[in-house]
Amino acid sequence: MSKFLNLATVLVLMASAATAESVAGKFGLGRVALLEEIAAWDKDVRPNGEGLPVGSGNVLWGEEIFAEKCASCHGDFAEGVGNWPKLSGGQDTLADKDPLKTVGSYWPYLSTTWDYVNRSMPFGNAQSLTDDEVYAMVAYILYSNDLVDDDFVLSNETFFNVEMPNADGFIVDDRVETEHALWVGEPCMQDCKEDVKITMRARVLDVTPEEITATEEVAAAGNAADVEKSVAETAAIDPALVKAGKKVFKKCKSCHQVGEKAKNRSGPILNGLMGRAAGQVEGYKYSKAMRESGVVWNAETLSEFLLKPKAFVKGTKMGFNGLKKDKDRAAIAAYLSTFE
Amino acid sequence: MTKQTKTQSRRAFLKGAAVTGAGLATTKAMAATPDPLITEVQPWAQQLGDGVDVTPYGLPIEFEKDVVRRNVEWLTADTISSINFTPIHALDGTITPQGCAFERHHSGAIELAKSDYRLMINGLVDQPLVFSYADLERFPRENHVYFCECAANTGMEWAGAQLNGAQFTHGMVHNMEYTGVPLRALLQEAGYDISAKWIFVEGADASSNGRSIPMEKALDDVLVAFKANGEALRKEHGYPVRLVVPGWEGNLWIKWIRRIEVMDGPVESREETSKYTDTLADGTSRKWTWAMDAKSVVTSPSPQSPITHGTGPLVITGLAWSGRGAIKRVDVSKDGGKTWEIARLAKPGEKMALSRFYLDTDWDGSEMLLQSRAMDETGYVQPTKTQLRAVRGENSIYHNNCIQTWWVRENGKAENVEVS
Numbered sequence: 106m107s108k109f110l111n112l113a114t115v116l117v118l119m120a121s122a123a124t125a126e127s128v129a130g131k132f133g134l135g136r137v138a139l140l141e142e143i144a145a146w147d148k149d150v151r152p153n154g155e156g157l158p159v160g161s162g163n164v165l166w167g168e169e170i171f172a173e174k175c176a177s178c179h180g181d182f183a184e185g186v187g188n189w190p191k192l193s194g195g196q197d198t199l200a201d202k203d204p205l206k207t208v209g210s211y212w213p214y215l216s217t218t219w220d221y222v223n224r225s226m227p228f229g230n231a232q233s234l235t236d237d238e239v240y241a242m243v244a245y246i247l248y249s250n251d252l253v254d255d256d257f258v259l260s261n262e263t264f265f266n267v268e269m270p271n272a273d274g275f276i277v278d279d280r281v282e283t284e285h286a287l288w289v290g291e292p293c294m295q296d297c298k299e300d301v302k303i304t305m306r307a308r309v310l311d312v313t314p315e316e317i318t319a320t321e322e323v324a325a326a327g328n329a330a331d332v333e334k335s336v337a338e339t340a341a342i343d344p345a346l347v348k349a350g351k352k353v354f355k356k357c358k359s360c361h362q363v364g365e366k367a368k369n370r371s372g373p374i375l376n377g378l379m380g381r382a383a384g385q386v387e388g389y390k391y392s393k394a395m396r397e398s399g400v401v402w403n404a405e406t407l408s409e410f411l412l413k414p415k416a417f418v419k420g421t422k423m424g425f426n427g428l429k430k431d432k433d434r435a436a437i438a439a440y441l442s443t444f445e
Numbered sequence: 446m447t448k449q450t451k452t453q454s455r456r457a458f459l460k461g462a463a464v465t466g467a468g469l470a471t472t473k474a475m476a477a478t479p480d481p482l483i484t485e486v487q488p489w490a491q492q493l494g495d496g497v498d499v500t501p502y503g504l505p506i507e508f509e510k511d512v513v514r515r516n517v518e519w520l521t522a523d524t525i526s527s528i529n530f531t532p533i534h535a536l537d538g539t540i541t542p543q544g545c546a547f548e549r550h551h552s553g554a555i556e557l558a559k560s561d562y563r564l565m566i567n568g569l570v571d572q573p574l575v576f577s578y579a580d581l582e583r584f585p586r587e588n589h590v591y592f593c594e595c596a597a598n599t600g601m602e603w604a605g606a607q608l609n610g611a612q613f614t615h616g617m618v619h620n621m622e623y624t625g626v627p628l629r630a631l632l633q634e635a636g637y638d639i640s641a642k643w644i645f646v647e648g649a650d651a652s653s654n655g656r657s658i659p660m661e662k663a664l665d666d667v668l669v670a671f672k673a674n675g676e677a678l679r680k681e682h683g684y685p686v687r688l689v690v691p692g693w694e695g696n697l698w699i700k701w702i703r704r705i706e707v708m709d710g711p712v713e714s715r716e717e718t719s720k721y722t723d724t725l726a727d728g729t730s731r732k733w734t735w736a737m738d739a740k741s742v743v744t745s746p747s748p749q750s751p752i753t754h755g756t757g758p759l760v761i762t763g764l765a766w767s768g769r770g771a772i773k774r775v776d777v778s779k780d781g782g783k784t785w786e787i788a789r790l791a792k793p794g795e796k797m798a799l800s801r802f803y804l805d806t807d808w809d810g811s812e813m814l815l816q817s818r819a820m821d822e823t824g825y826v827q828p829t830k831t832q833l834r835a836v837r838g839e840n841s842i843y844h845n846n847c848i849q850t851w852w853v854r855e856n857g858k859a860e861n862v863e864v865s
Binding site for chain 1: 511513515516517518519521522523525526551552565566567568572573574575576577580583584605606607608609610613630631632633634635636637639645647651652653655703704706710711712713714715718719722724726727728729730731732733734735736738748749776780781782783784785814818820823824825826827828832836839840844852860861862863864865
């Protein structure tokens with residue numbers, strides 16, 4: 106087709122689009138989005154496979170990636186650590202008292218899993234996986250739910266061979282039909298029931314956070330200012346490095362806490378890390394490897410560990426991949442040294 | 446004029462009657478000794494306060510430091526993907542100050558500068574477009590007050606009374622005046638396909654929170670907002686631009702909104718399949734449960750706001766709202782739902798906005814089982830928890846709009862309870 110014809114076709118198409126099928130604006134604001142820009146942001150994948158890129162990955166590879174990038178929160182077998190989401194199990198529990206909702210037991214579409222892993226995971230390092238890695242990881246999640254065999258390869262072609270157990274488990278909101286008819290009209294004002302008894306009390310459960318009072322808060326704020334001051338003093342060596350470390354620490358924050366209110370999470374507290382023997386924080390369940398590593402933490406050992414965690418302490422349960430840049434590792438050490 | 450004169454003369458008459466009518470007047474308490482706060486010159490009456498350059502942007506005075514957002518640690522694995530609660534027990538009126546309005550993030554509150562902000566409209570449009578922040582400010586603007594309620598508000602109470610405080614049971618709600626551009630105008634600017642039934646909206650943060658919304662709603666009242674309560678949105682509420690979806694669950698109110706795709710079907714994203722779907726007793730689940738049904742709660746007295754003044758005049762107050770229109774009436778019961786009184790609305794209800802109600806009463810010091818019951822303009826009456834459970838079971842998590850009960854004791858303290 107000649108260029109002229111191409112152009113003519115486009116013009117005809119544009120004219121018909123503008124007149125017959127669409128509503129167009131009048132302000133002339135904004136600019137035309139480029140194809141590269143749309144490709145960069147338009148990543149959603151739909152149940153019919155629209156948006157799914159060409160690619161593939163198998164269960165075994167997925168298991169490796171999962172162990173490295175996901176298991177610290179979701180568990181080695183996708184069974185979930187602590188309060189983090191469980192991704193496997195729970196089939197046939199949806200009508201139970203405490204249903205377990207996982208990819209296998211609840212999610213109606215495989216596209217949702219692919220889409221979510223691709224755009225939003227891993228937590229704290231989203232959009233870092235290649236398409237093939239996403240295929241592999243989703244294959245592993247399916248395997249952990251007994252939905253595919255260990256030799257399964259998930260690809261844009263095998264995608265629709267997978268049956269999701271709860272695909273038919275959803276109905277469209279019917280509250281207006283099923284509920285509103287029950288609860289309309291003039292309500293009862295007098296003698297609405299014979300007897301009223303207390304059947305349950307929140308205090309018995311006792312799960313409400315403690316109250317705070319204005320005076321305590323003022324005092325606490327004062328302390329915080331003091332702490333900040335002392336932090337600033339100890340870090341006087343290189344405040345810029347400490348500041349940089351605080352930024353890098355964002356990568357660690359989903360598992361490790363520092364500061365006054367720090368608690369063990371999926372990783373141990375990192376207060377007072379420098380000079381401490383590895384594997385010694387009370388109340389934290391370390392891997393055997395870490396407990397028996399004989400490592401004492403200082404700027405050098407920490408840097409070495411963070412370069413390749415699994416190589417330095419073989420068998421550590423820390424899922425983190427490591428920090429490749431020297432300056433990032435130095436910054437983390439500087440930052441952590443400010444927490445006594 | 447006439448009316449005023451009449452009132453004045455009536456007052457004068459009553460006063461006269463009280464003085465002469467032996468023993469009928471309300472006897473006021475007497476202080477044993479003069480109050481030093483009155484008789485002695487206080488430092489604030491003698492020395493000087495802060496100058497106008499001390500607080501370029503003010504926070505509440507230190508005496509109000511307890512009126513803050515709180516979180517419930519055990520609810521989520523991490524505070525970065527979590528929720529906190531508006532201190533509704535300590536607020537009055539209807540507008541929620543941004544600084545204490547609840548937050549819900551899936552990957553933390555991000556910092557996105559106006560200069561780095563881009564909004565893309567693509568999909569079934571004549572021309573996919575990119576808007577800058579400055580572009581958005583050039584479209585005709587509207588102002589509206591709307592409540593935003595998380596679908597999980599009161600979600601911890603399905604299986605029984607659990608959290609002891611209105612902030613924790615009902616604080617996943619806020620109400621602000623938004624300034625923004627109707628989404629309709631932006632869709633028209635791109636030339637949307639009139640056969641397209643859906644849009645997909647997504648945020649710029651790492652969670653890429655994305656939801657599908659029917660085109661009918663998108664063209665109706667959805668706002669692309671950049672100001673709340675007169676000032677820029679706070680970081681935690683989606684600065685510089687968020688979506689406002691009146692009356693519908695908070696998860697749809699995409700923060701840091703970066704993309705709107707016009708589509709012929711829903712995406713069925715994680716947030717509209719595995720989350721924000723309501724599982725019924727038989728194990729099937731409702732999806733697309735967007736609208737928030739009518740709901741109310743007594744904010745004071747309540748567990749965090751006990752009665753401290755003894756018997757006599759007592760202001761019972763609370764909030765009511767509906768995602769399906771304006772609040773028409775709120776009733777209050779002091780006996781766990783046996784008898785009800787009609788409360789006073791501070792002003793006529795507004796569509797998809799919080800209403801404030803008051804019941805000005807005389808407390809005799811006896812126990813109360815305080816409840817409130819909202820009615821909206823559709824005629825819907827807020828149900829009891831028993832009624833809700835009869836239809837849905839206890840596993841819905843979301844959309845618990847049941848009548849709440851506070852057990853107020855003789856000492857004025859209150860507790861979250863369930864009643865028969």
